[in-house]
Amino acid sequence: MGSVYRARDLHFPNVIKLVAVKEMINQAPDPVVRETIVNNFEREANILVTLNHPSIPKIFDFFTHEERSYLVLELVNGKDLEAILRSSLEPIREDQVILWAIEVCDVLEYLHTHKPEPIIFRDIKPQNLMVNQQNHIVMVDFGIAKIFKTGQKGTMIGTEGYSPPEQYRGDATFQTDIYALGATLHHVLTRRDPRLEAPFSFGDRPIRQLNPVVSQEFESIISTALNYKPEDRFKDITSMKAALVSLARKTGALSKVASGDLMTREQNIKPLWVFKCEDEIRGSATLDSGTIYVGAYDNNLYAIDAAKGQFQWKYAVDGGVISKPLISNNQVYFGSEDGKLHVIHSKTGKRSWMFTTEGPIRCSAKIAEGHIFFGSDDANLYAVNIASNRKSWAIKTEGPVRSTPFISNDLIYFGTEANEFLCSDFRGQVKWRFWTKRPVTSSPIVSDGIVYFASLDSNFYALDAKSGWVIWRFRMGKGSVASPTTVENFTFIGSADGYLYCVEKSSAKEIWRFKTDHQVSGSPTIYKDALYFGAADGTFYCLDYKSGRQRWKFTTNGPITGTPMAANDIIYIGSADHCLYALIA
Amino acid sequence: MINIIKRFFPKRQKEEQKRPTAIQTTPLSEDQLSSVSHSTLVHKPAQFLIGSGQSVGIQRDHNEDTLFSLSSVIADGSNDLTFGICIIADGMGGHKNGEIASGVATRVVAKNLVSRVYSRLLNIHSDPMDESIQEAVENAINETQKAVVRYAPGGGTTFTCALIIGEQVTIGHVGDSRAYFIYPDGRIQRITKDHSLVQRMIDLEEITEEQAIDHPQRNVLLKAIGQVETIHPDIQTYQVPKGGHMMLCSDGLWGVLPDTEIYRIVTSSNDPVLACNKLVDAANAEGGPDNISVILVDYYGQ
Numbered sequence: 052m053g054s055v056y057r058a059r060d061l062h063f064p065n066v067i068k069l070v071a072v073k074e075m076i077n078q079a080p081d082p083v084v085r086e087t088i089v090n091n092f093e094r095e096a097n098i099l100v101t102l103n104h105p106s107i108p109k110i111f112d113f114f115t116h117e118e119r120s121y122l123v124l125e126l127v128n129g130k131d132l133e134a135i136l137r138s139s140l141e142p143i144r145e146d147q148v149i150l151w152a153i154e155v156c157d158v159l160e161y162l163h164t165h166k167p168e169p170i171i172f173r174d175i176k177p178q179n180l181m182v183n184q185q186n187h188i189v190m191v192d193f194g195i196a197k198i199f200k201t202g203q204k205g206t207m208i209g210t211e212g213y214s215p216p217e218q219y220r221g222d223a224t225f226q227t228d229i230y231a232l233g234a235t236l237h238h239v240l241t242r243r244d245p246r247l248e249a250p251f252s253f254g255d256r257p258i259r260q261l262n263p264v265v266s267q268e269f270e271s272i273i274s275t276a277l278n279y280k281p282e283d284r285f286k287d288i289t290s291m292k293a294a295l296v297s298l299a300r301k302t303g304a305l306s307k308v309a310s311g312d313l314m315t316r317e318q319n320i321k322p323l324w325v326f327k328c329e330d331e332i333r334g335s336a337t338l339d340s341g342t343i344y345v346g347a348y349d350n351n352l353y354a355i356d357a358a359k360g361q362f363q364w365k366y367a368v369d370g371g372v373i374s375k376p377l378i379s380n381n382q383v384y385f386g387s388e389d390g391k392l393h394v395i396h397s398k399t400g401k402r403s404w405m406f407t408t409e410g411p412i413r414c415s416a417k418i419a420e421g422h423i424f425f426g427s428d429d430a431n432l433y434a435v436n437i438a439s440n441r442k443s444w445a446i447k448t449e450g451p452v453r454s455t456p457f458i459s460n461d462l463i464y465f466g467t468e469a470n471e472f473l474c475s476d477f478r479g480q481v482k483w484r485f486w487t488k489r490p491v492t493s494s495p496i497v498s499d500g501i502v503y504f505a506s507l508d509s510n511f512y513a514l515d516a517k518s519g520w521v522i523w524r525f526r527m528g529k530g531s532v533a534s535p536t537t538v539e540n541f542t543f544i545g546s547a548d549g550y551l552y553c554v555e556k557s558s559a560k561e562i563w564r565f566k567t568d569h570q571v572s573g574s575p576t577i578y579k580d581a582l583y584f585g586a587a588d589g590t591f592y593c594l595d596y597k598s599g600r601q602r603w604k605f606t607t608n609g610p611i612t613g614t615p616m617a618a619n620d621i622i623y624i625g626s627a628d629h630c631l632y633a634l635i636a
Numbered sequence: 637m638i639n640i641i642k643r644f645f646p647k648r649q650k651e652e653q654k655r656p657t658a659i660q661t662t663p664l665s666e667d668q669l670s671s672v673s674h675s676t677l678v679h680k681p682a683q684f685l686i687g688s689g690q691s692v693g694i695q696r697d698h699n700e701d702t703l704f705s706l707s708s709v710i711a712d713g714s715n716d717l718t719f720g721i722c723i724i725a726d727g728m729g730g731h732k733n734g735e736i737a738s739g740v741a742t743r744v745v746a747k748n749l750v751s752r753v754y755s756r757l758l759n760i761h762s763d764p765m766d767e768s769i770q771e772a773v774e775n776a777i778n779e780t781q782k783a784v785v786r787y788a789p790g791g792g793t794t795f796t797c798a799l800i801i802g803e804q805v806t807i808g809h810v811g812d813s814r815a816y817f818i819y820p821d822g823r824i825q826r827i828t829k830d831h832s833l834v835q836r837m838i839d840l841e842e843i844t845e846e847q848a849i850d851h852p853q854r855n856v857l858l859k860a861i862g863q864v865e866t867i868h869p870d871i872q873t874y875q876v877p878k879g880g881h882m883m884l885c886s887d888g889l890w891g892v893l894p895d896t897e898i899y900r901i902v903t904s905s906n907d908p909v910l911a912c913n914k915l916v917d918a919a920n921a922e923g924g925p926d927n928i929s930v931i932l933v934d935y936y937g938q
Contacts, residue, residue: 078789211864219833219856247868250836250858279840482715486764499875500803513768513873517802518717521768522873557872559770 057126060111070111073122085118092120098170099193106158106188127189132177132239142262145269148239149299154188155180155232156292163225163288173223175231176213177238212245213238217281219250226281229291233276233284240265240273253277268298320605323621323633324360328353330371332625335415335573335613339378339397343616343623344385345631346372352385352393353631354400357621360633364400368393375415375455375614377423386412386425392435404440408433413453414465414494420477424463426452432465434479444479455494455534457502459516464502466491472504472512474519483519487512492532493544494574498556503542505531511544511554523559527552534574534614536582538596543582545571551584551592553599563599567592569610578617578636583624585611591624591634605634679936681716683709684800684876687908688931689916693888694924700727700734701886701929702742702793706750707800710757719757720800721749722931724813725793726886728860733791737862740787741780741795745808748776749799770871773799773808777861777869784862792860795869796828796884800933805882809870811860813929814890816898817874818881824899827874831858854891881908882933888926889919908932 060068075092079085096113099122108125115121132151135143155175162170174192181189215230234245237253241261245253254277258270272294278284285291329349336345342363343355348371354363370388377384383397388411394403410428417424422434422443428451434443450469457464462482463475468490474482489507496503502516507530513522528548535544541562545551547570553562568588575584582596587610593602609627616623617636625631686707692699704723710716723746727738752772756765767775777795784791794811807815812830819825829835833856834848848854861867876882881902890898893915901918905911912930919928 211859216836219858220853246866249839251840501873501875515769515802515804518715520801520804521765522804522806523768523770557874558870 058123060123069126071108071124071126073124075120075122077118077120089115089120095193096122098168102162102165102170104158104161106154106190107161107193108189108191127181127183127191129181129183129189131191132180132182132235135182136177136239136242142242142264143239145240145265146299148236149269149295151180151182151188152232152236153292153295153299155190155235156288156295158188158190159228159232159288160292163228169225171223171225172228172231173218174213175228175235177235180235212248212250214250215281216251216279224281225287226284229276229284229288230278230281232291233273236273237277240269251279266298268301272298320603320634322605323635325633326353326355326360326362326631328629328631330629331609331627332629332631333371333612333627334373334625335375336616336623336625336631337376337378338616338618338623342397343631344376344378344383344397345623345625346374346376346385346387347625347629348372350387350389352376352383352395352400354397355631357618357623357633360631366393366395366400366402370411373413374425377416377418379418384416384418384423386414386416386427388412390427390429392416392423392425392433406433406435406440406442410451413451415455417456417458417463419458422477424456424458426454426456426465426467428453430467430469432456432463432473432475434477446473446475446479446481448473450490453492454504457495457497459497459502462516464495464497464504464516466493466495466504466506468492470506470508472506472514472519474502474516485512485514485519485521489530494534496535496537498537498542501556503535503537503544503556505533505535505544505546507532509546511535511542511546511552513542513556513559525552525554525559525561529570532572536575536577538577541596543575543577543584543596545573545575545584545586547572549586549588551575551582551586551594551599553596565592565594565599565601572612574614576615576617576622578622581636583615583617583622583636585613585615585624585626587612589626589628591615591626591632593622593636605632607632680713681709681711681718682803683707683718683936684720685908685934685936686720686722686931687910687912687934689909689912689928690930691888691916691920691924691928693927694920696925696927698735699927700738701725701888701927702727702735702738703884703929703931704742704746705931706746706754708754708757717757717802718800719754720933721746721754721797722800722882722884722933723795723797724884724886724929724931725795725861726811726813726888726927726929727788727791727793729788729791729862733788734793736788737784737791737793740783741793741861744780744783745776745795745797748779749773749797752776753799753801769799769801769804769806770873773797773806774869774871777808777810778867780861781867788862790862792857792863794857794886795861798882798884798933800876803876803878804873805876806871806873809872810867811857813884813886816883816885817877818883818899818902819877820879822899824895826895827872829870831860831870832856833858849891876935878935880935882935883930885915885930886927888924888928889915889930891926892919892922892924902932908934 056072058072100110110124112123179192213231213234328347331348343357346352351365353365368387374386381397392406408427414426426432431445433445448467450467454466466472470487472485487506491506493505505511511525527546531546533545550564552564567586570587575582582594585591591605607626611626620636622634686705702725707720709718723742725738725742727734794813796813797808799806809828812832815828817825834851834854837843901914
């Protein structure tokens with residue numbers, strides 16, 4: 052442990068000369084060990100004094116006083132790479148990173164070929180690479196501090212995440228610095244901190260997958276440096292530098308070609324059939340016994356033959372239909388902007404009954420225990436008895452209820468536009484209430500005792516379903532009205548920041564994210580090994596749900612806000628271009 | 637009481653009344669009843685029992701492990717909540733620093749979770765928590781880092797803790813102590829991943845699980861509290877193994893007892909304290925090469 056002080060050199064009383072003073076504390080209790088440490092310190096300091104390279108701070112003096120040893124060295128004005136990464140949102144340009152990398156290679160080459168004995172830096176990481184005011188690299192925190200750390204079981208040399216496998220076994224060679232430089236470049240380009248990942252797992256995070264504008268050549272140089280076996284890396288730092296220099300020579304041309312080839316081919320996807328309504332389809336379709344039911348903003352609910360896309364019947368109401376129709380016992384239940392919950396026969400499209408609320412119904416309904424549950428913009432969650440068509444109770448909330456309730460273990464979960472999330476029992480008694488910072492339009496799901504939902508406050512929440520305690524929060528770039536989906540240990544959520552996220556349920560770790568060109572308001576559907584979702588960019592995507600890689604996409608002429616419906620290897624999705632599409636899964 | 641249990645929905649009752657009378661069968665005997673109804677009986681509140689065991693082992697002369705457990709239940713019929721904290725820390729480092737490190741880390745986290753999380757259960761009015769349960773565990777573990785560096789410089793400790801709230805258990809983990817779920821159906825599942833060199837080599841398929849058991853570097857950890865600048869503990873939340881067990885232990889136990897033996901001992905005893913004693917005895921019978929610490933949580937009810 053030690054500190055670095057900014058100090059003024061009083062040898063020059065007439066000018067202000069600032070220096071850095073590094074203090075190291077000798078904590079070894081055994082006097083023999085203490086003495087060895089001081090001797091090692093002096094030996095190493097003597098080597099450092101003789102170094103002369105623009106990227107190495109000059110040593111002015113060193114001394115030991117009681118249990119503390121000090122190095123007086125050149126003060127570097129600048130920011131280390133870790134701070135630069137932290138303070139910038141955008142990735143650092145490849146050209147810039149290549150130039151810095153060459154400078155690091157240059158100083159390592161100087162150290163590795165130092166006479167009489169070569170020097171291994173042993174701790175290359177963003178934090179130890181300063182960028183000075185002239186935009187040049189200065190290497191700080193020479194391994195000298197390591198002398199003051201006593202070795203024991205499990206102690207590591209170097210910094211976890213950046214160190215190569217052999218360093219964990221105590222071997223430090225020239226290859227150690229090459230690997231750590233590779234690890235540092237990987238971190239800078241991908242912005243993924245290797246200390247947060249499993250050691251030696253760079254191969255699992257290909258640079259260009261995380262930052263597609265990086266050139267293939269640069270990625271390949273870095274992967275070579277990161278090979279697990281030292282003999283598979285560059286044979287020395289000079290050859291790594293040579294590879295970087297030759298890349299830098301062509302780099303101007305390279306940066307333009309780079310983005311093209313990672314983009315997945317837009318395959319020629321032909322819909323099985325297309326059904327056109329008279330206005331936008333913003334909601335989701337439901338499939339039941341070979342018929343697709345979908346509402347549109349032309350105030351109709353449509354019944355369409357699922358195999359051929361042929362019109363069967365439509366039912367007109369007095370407002371747009373955004374809610375996903377619910378089919379139960381040959382009845383279709385759906386809400387409308389006209390404030391009514393409509394119930395019609397699923398075969399004939401004839402009216403059975405309806406229930407009127409005081410505001411538009413934007414959420415979908417759920418059935419349990421002989422009741423139908425749904426929310427309305429009149430700020431109520433209703434429980435209506437299906438047999439009597441009468442209201443059993445309503446929960447009056449603080450704002451419109453647009454989130455579709457989820458029912459699990461005799462409890463009802465839903466959010467409101469007044470920043471609430473509620474859990475109620477079947478008697479309409481609120482068991483617990485959780486406050487978010489912005490509305491909860493997202494419809495919750497419960498899985499393994501945890502309720503998941505998103506809010507416009509940019510958080511994706513996991514709450515204990517029984518008590519409402521927050522298990523974790525996952526921060527997205529913007530708010531979300533989308534609803535989550537889960538499969539295995541994964542949960543998926545779209546956001547207005549344009550990403551679809553895959554988050555591990557148990558740890559809240561991001562597994563992958565997929566970028567679209569606009570908001571993702573609909574929920575994804577998992578079907579077999581694929582994930583399907585649409586975005587406001589008008590595109591419908593099919594991804595491999597484990598890796599987040601795109602398999603194909605299909606472009607419509609309007610934003611997609613609904614959730615796809617999948618069955619019998621066909622995916623159904625509506626678009627604001629008035630069409631319902633049937634696509635082959 | 638009936639009012640509380642009974643659903644108010646008239647429709648549901650109607651349905652039940654309308655159901656045609658099924659074929660008459662002879663009533664089940666008491667034995668038959670208890671054998672089929674055991675798992676479905678709703679005894680409230682759901683709860684758990686915690687046992688623990690510790691031994692210096694046969695080959696070490698002093699103990700560097702620390703363990704901690706706390707269990708509590710609050711129930712008022714409508715909002716029942718169980719709460720528990722289990723911690724195992726396996727210290728390392730010369731002089732007394734190993735035992736100091738594990739002791740300090742355990743106390744700091746236990747104190748933190750009690751004041752930040754447990755005390756909220758006892759507050760009459762409490763503001764919403766400004767951190768999630770996972771953040772609370774992570775922050776508590778991060779705070780131990782400073783304390784360990786201060787009180788046990790040079791020392792280090794593994795750290796595995798379980799924060800049980802209702803049906804969810806949140807595990808915070810650094811190092812190579814372990815947490816297991818043992819299900820009534822016979823599965824024994826390790827839920828933590830060792831931060832060790834051999835585990836990493838297994839992941840890279842450089843060595844097999846079998847080779848890891850007596851690998852010369854099996855004691856090399858990739859991280860431990862007090863040994864790295866930033867800890868980044870693994871934080872994970874799972875549903876508790878209902879009707880089963882959760883076990884936390886140091887490598888003095890898992891390093892010598894195979895999973896099958898652990899399963900046999902845990903499921904052959906109805907009492908978690910006795911089971912822990914047997915686990916410790918079994919590890920010592922295998923030579924007791926290291927300090928042994930084990931905590932066993934038996935879950936009852938649904």
